[in-house]
Amino acid sequence: MSPNEIRIFPLSGVPEVKAGDDVAQIIADAIQKRSWSIEQGDVFVVAQKIISKAEGRIVSLAEVDPSVRASEWAATYQKDARLIETVLREAASIVKMERGIIVARTRHGFVCANAGVDCSNTLAGTVTLLPEDPDASARDLRQRLEKAFGVKVAVIISDSFGRPWREGLTNVALGVAGISPLVDYRGMKDGSGNTLQMTVMACADEVASAAELVMGKTQRVPVAIIRGVSMQSTSGSGQDLVRPTDKDLFK
Amino acid sequence: MSPNEIRIFPLSGVPEVKAGDDVAQIIADAIQKRSWSIEQGDVFVVAQKIISKAEGRIVSLAEVDPSVRASEWAATYQKDARLIETVLREAASIVKMERGIIVARTRHGFVCANAGVDCSNTLAGTVTLLPEDPDASARDLRQRLEKAFGVKVAVIISDSFGRPWREGLTNVALGVAGISPLVDYRGMKDGSGNTLQMTVMACADEVASAAELVMGKTQRVPVAIIRGVSMQSTSGSGQDLVRPTDKDLFK
Numbered sequence: 046m047s048p049n050e051i052r053i054f055p056l057s058g059v060p061e062v063k064a065g066d067d068v069a070q071i072i073a074d075a076i077q078k079r080s081w082s083i084e085q086g087d088v089f090v091v092a093q094k095i096i097s098k099a100e101g102r103i104v105s106l107a108e109v110d111p112s113v114r115a116s117e118w119a120a121t122y123q124k125d126a127r128l129i130e131t132v133l134r135e136a137a138s139i140v141k142m143e144r145g146i147i148v149a150r151t152r153h154g155f156v157c158a159n160a161g162v163d164c165s166n167t168l169a170g171t172v173t174l175l176p177e178d179p180d181a182s183a184r185d186l187r188q189r190l191e192k193a194f195g196v197k198v199a200v201i202i203s204d205s206f207g208r209p210w211r212e213g214l215t216n217v218a219l220g221v222a223g224i225s226p227l228v229d230y231r232g233m234k235d236g237s238g239n240t241l242q243m244t245v246m247a248c249a250d251e252v253a254s255a256a257e258l259v260m261g262k263t264q265r266v267p268v269a270i271i272r273g274v275s276m277q278s279t280s281g282s283g284q285d286l287v288r289p290t291d292k293d294l295f296k
Numbered sequence: 297m298s299p300n301e302i303r304i305f306p307l308s309g310v311p312e313v314k315a316g317d318d319v320a321q322i323i324a325d326a327i328q329k330r331s332w333s334i335e336q337g338d339v340f341v342v343a344q345k346i347i348s349k350a351e352g353r354i355v356s357l358a359e360v361d362p363s364v365r366a367s368e369w370a371a372t373y374q375k376d377a378r379l380i381e382t383v384l385r386e387a388a389s390i391v392k393m394e395r396g397i398i399v400a401r402t403r404h405g406f407v408c409a410n411a412g413v414d415c416s417n418t419l420a421g422t423v424t425l426l427p428e429d430p431d432a433s434a435r436d437l438r439q440r441l442e443k444a445f446g447v448k449v450a451v452i453i454s455d456s457f458g459r460p461w462r463e464g465l466t467n468v469a470l471g472v473a474g475i476s477p478l479v480d481y482r483g484m485k486d487g488s489g490n491t492l493q494m495t496v497m498a499c500a501d502e503v504a505s506a507a508e509l510v511m512g513k514t515q516r517v518p519v520a521i522i523r524g525v526s527m528q529s530t531s532g533s534g535q536d537l538v539r540p541t542d543k544d545l546f547k
Contacts, residue, residue: 051509053302141545148545156461165495166486205497209460209546210407211468212539213478213498215505227464235417244416246456247464248509254466255506258302258499258525273304274509286462294392294399295460295546 049273054081055259056268064101069189072268076194081270083194088274089186090256092267093204093219094166094173096182102174103167104131118142128164128172135160135174140296151175154287155219157206176202179220180282187222199223199279203253209295216257218249221283226250228277247286248274300524305332306510307519315352320440323519327445332521334445339525340437341507343518344455344470345417345424347433353425354418355382369393379415379423386411386425391547402426405538406470408457427453430471431533438473450474450530454504460546467508469500472534477501479528498537499525 059075062068068091076083097103111119111126115133119126122145129147136149140156149160153175161175176182179202187200202220207213218226226249230241256269290296310326313319319342327334348354362370362377366384370377373396380398387400391407400411404426412426427433430453438451453471458464469477477500481492507520541547 049306049308049510051304051506053304053506055300057300143545146545150461165490165492166488167490168488169490205495208498208539210401210539210544211498211501211537213496213501213537215466215498215501217462237417237419239416239418239420241416244456245464246508247459247462247466250462250464250466251505251508254502255302255304255509257497257502258506259300286464288459288461288463293461294394294397 049275051255051271051273053255053259054270054272055266056270057266059095059265059267061265062095062098062267064098064103066099067189068095068099069186069193072190073193075268083190083196083198083270084272085196086198086272086274086276087196088199088201088224088252088271089190090201090203090216090253090260090269090271091186092260093161093175093179093202094163095267096176096179096186096202096220097173100176100182102176103171104162104174105171106131107170121145128162131172131174132159132162135162153179153219154284154290155206157204161204175204175219180222180284181220183220183222183283197223197279199276201249201253201256202283203256205257216250216253216260218253218286219283221249221281221286223279224249224252224274224276225278225281226283226285227281249283250286300526302506302522302524304506304510305521305523306517307521308517310346310516310518312516313346313349313518315349315354317350318440319346319350320437320444323441324444326519334441334447334449334521335523336447337449337523337525337527338447339450339452339475339503339522340441341452341454341467341504341511341520341522342437343511344412344426344430344453345414346518347427347430347437347453347471348424351427351433353427354422355413355425356422357382358421372396379413382423382425383410383413386413404430404470405535405541406457408455412455426455426470431473431535432471434471434473434534448474448530450527452500452504452507453534454507456508467501467504467511469504469537470534472500472532472537474530475500475503475525475527476529476532477534477536478532500534501537
């Protein structure tokens with residue numbers, strides 16, 4: 046490995062995760078099967094989907110009784126009213142609800158389509174919700190992985206979010222443990238000797254995006270390991286990436 | 297290199313770029329100095345800043361005569377009126393202009409702070425503008441790099457953009473050549489056999505973000521090489537990542 050190089054390894058062959066499963070053990074088993082060695086500072090990026098499943102954040106649509114509001118919206122846009130009802134229940138507030146698209150703020154403060162309710166890679170008739178507390182999930186997983194591998198690592202729990210002015214989704218970090226989610230360059234000097242004023246980079250989101258490049262959507266690669274990321278510190282959480290509503294210009 | 301692994305190499309030691317410089321030659325020289333071999337499918341991520349400088353997209357603030365609007369805004373928020381004037385000239389339209397923050401749509405359709413006008417890593421008293429046509433810049437650079445190295449490569453010209461609901465900046469792709477900017481999973485089957493309906497990933501933005509992890513802001517690393525990115529095709533442009541205004545819910 047050349048100095049300052051970053052490497053991204055896809056962890057394929059992870060079995061289907063069910064409610065109550067031990068994700069740390071599943072990851073450790075998959076890594077041991079490959080005889081991979083985990084190094085100090087490796088970052089595990091884990092798809093929100095398998096965390097949600099392990100934590101039982103699964104809704105069977107057959108058990109959802111849609112409200113009038115959900116039914117009317119669903120009828121207008123040819124959607125499943127039970128899915129829309131689940132989205133409305135997960136939304137702390139609605140940011141936009143237009144043209145069949147629901148952009149909502151979740152209780153965690155994430156602004157995303159369908160309040161994070163997702164019907165891809167789920168059993169027929171079920172949808173997944175975001176983890177209750179992705180930072181707690183990341184901290185717990187980090188602790189267990191450190192115990193399994195005997196080195197300090199970081200964990201990012203990621204999901205794919207849209208952007209208002211750009212096409213396509215990119216992966217972002219919902220839960221973060223063991224890596225500073227933001228790198229703050231303010232006050233440092235740039236290459237021309239000017240003091241940088243505005244630059245805070247969301248490196249945990251960038252690590253999540255980098256991982257997505259090997260994770261795909263159609264094969265089962267719910268985990269990637271990123272080696273060589275330089276960290277400003279090992280503290281901070283995914284909540285640091287959520288812009289407080291009093292700074293939101295697009296409420 | 298293990299199968300499906302991605303590697304990201306920072307190209308440091310690139311000299312300061314001036315108007316009229318040949319960026320392809322500068323990159324080729326820096327790579328030859330390291331005796332690196334470039335492989336088919338390698339993606340060069342290049343900071344917008346050096347492309348803008350080479351193309352002479354530099355404004356000397358001493359030559360800018362601010363309008364009344366720019367002067368008033370600058371006085372209210374303790375900004376440089378000549379900088380604000382430059383921002384307003386680069387803006388095709390203003391998306392938000394509040395609390396000292398200007399979010400504008402550029403002529404290319406990019407929605408970003410200060411219409412892409414940037415005073416970091418520039419000579420004192422000067423600012424850079426975005427390239428006139430980042431896709432044309434990417435195509436040109438790709439052609440020259442392919443000639444220099446004798447293999448097919450891709451080029452992404454990247455810049456750091458903010459997001460309305462998340463803290464920190466992430467790198468995105470302004471200009472793209474030789475890699476499909478979007479990966480379209482619609483109609484494919486997920487791991488559970490469901491047909492994916494909504495999933496289009498902005499992989500060029502994710503590659504740009506991945507590259508940023510080695511590029512930093514304070515050292516001169518304006519280029520990164522990403523190896524191992526799987527591409528849906530080699531066609532498409534950075535403009536494919538710009539959401540058309542008729543689909544914009546947040547105008």
